[in-house]
Amino acid sequence: MDLPIPTPNADSRPYWDAAQQGRLVLQHCTACGAAQAVPRSWCGKCQSPDLVWLDSGRRGTVASFSIVHRGPTKAFRDHLPYVLALVDVTEGVRLMLNVIGDDRLETRIGDKVEIVFEPRGADAFKMPQAQRNDA
Ligand SMILES: [Zn+2]
Structure with missing residues (x-):
């Protein structure tokens, strides 16, 4: 779904x-x-x-996060566990994004992230998301 x-x-x-x-x-x-x-x-x-x-330069820092183990709908339950994070973008705003990627469950406060775009649905609607960037 x-x-x-x-x-x-x-x-x-x-x-x-x-x-x-x-x-x-x-x-x-x-x-x-x-x-x-x-x-x-x-x-x-x-x-x-x-x-x-x-x-935006699409760079930020994880200010806080939660690992979600109980999804609100079937669509979200298909993606458990997922990481919901508050990301402080370098331009001075805080965005709520999912941390995506194979290492998402290793997310920690203070991690540097890059804002990337995750395609969703039949039309591949691109959602801004965060990806850990330890480099
Ligand atoms: Zn103003």
Whole structure:
């Protein structure tokens, strides 16, 4: 069974469209310079509506994680155990991502990760995910 894919809305569509091209983009405020993880029409720090989408370097650090042994639906149960992590991306935002890869169960706080794109479903919708990068 396929894992679910997101339904983009007007605010998040640029994020998901970029992901389909293998790019991680983040909203940046041109007024105060803050980056934000949750796409919206104003800056969460200064409320400015002047936001731009910029490419991320796709590098981050695991701030916290959980190894999931009981999936919420059959689709997730087919992938147990999986790793759900909070990743601090170098641009200063925290994303919730799965850690994927054969070594995912060795994930530790402080691990360096790269944001990669995992194809899901019949249309290979690309989901940003994290992969440990010890190099
Ligand atoms: Zn701002």
